[in-house]
Amino acid sequence: MGSVSLYIHIPFCEAKCAYCDFNSHAGLERLYDDYVDALVEEMAIAGGRFSPLRGRTIYLGGGTPTVLGLQQLKRILEGCVQAFVIDEGAEVCCEANPGTVDLRYLESLRHLGVGRLSLGVQSLQDDELQLLGRLHTSAQAREAYEMARLAGFENVNLDLIYALPGQTLKRWRATLEGAIALGPEHLSLYPLSLEEGTPLWRRVQRGEVRATEDELAAEMYLLAEELLEAYGHYEISNWAKPGYESRHNLTYWRNEGYLGFGAGAHSYYERRRSWNVAWPEDYICRLKAGESAREGEEVIETPLEIAETLFMGLRLSEGVEFEGFQHRFGRDLSTLYGPQLGELVAWGLLEVNGRGIRLTPRGRLLGNEVFEKFLPLEPG
């Protein structure tokens, strides 16, 4: 029986953050029930098509899944369990934003079988949260974390963003130290990406606030590495206590199969990548009309699969192992990419040992320069 990770996209938020260009929308409460129906339908169709298929992980992402009512989330999870054979002990994760959950809600999430909570904290400085257009305060973020513990969550991730306009190293340190003091099992730290067209991007364009220089962003990253020494730095932007690495996200980084459900969700299974219509109303209409939600599909040929396996695998501290590569592709990695590997080792960006290849600490800072070297090769 094949196995995949399952991603369920909830494209709704209470308000749109100033930096966000994700597929998420505010003010669409009227669609929630129909959207849940459509999700359940889409999962049932996929479950029937690939039956039987094991689900290793379930990830409710967004958007903000916790804007949905508990009955709605219950229906989604039940639909998932009916459509797929969910592994005993599967990782079931839900994203949540402080301010959208209370203790009763979190307790009910636990009862629904959600074992991992990913909290969108982003910063523990109120002025930074305001700049980002977040609806919550740092006190609410701490409160949400404490409530998660009271509700029985033993696996909590905190998302933080750094390199914010005007952020100093000292203030980033304060957020990091505050987050570490809370004691989460997992931390995801991403530099702010200023996406064209977002309100924060426009403010930078108008000169109201200044984007962070790359050098300062790199210092912030190095500070995180230093302060998070008690955690395992298992992926470029992710740290975890032993055994708490995100199993769902490891599927992406190891370039393994997953099915995505919901508006704009992507799937990658049996060498095909497909994606759904992005707009929630279109998605609902398609499912209601008995049509597929799929908007596009591409077949992933082996050279692209190899390149993607390297791009993604090198994000992990375990890197890419020769044996696993040989087993998956029937090719020797060091022969296939010999000149590139030699160059990257000479530049101090890559380490090659008896087991495989991995980024050096410097390579982690300059990941894009490494990934460029692994563009798809023609079969040879």
Ligand code: SF4
């Ligand atoms: S909560 Fe997340 S998905 Fe929603 S608007 Fe803010 S950044 Fe975007």
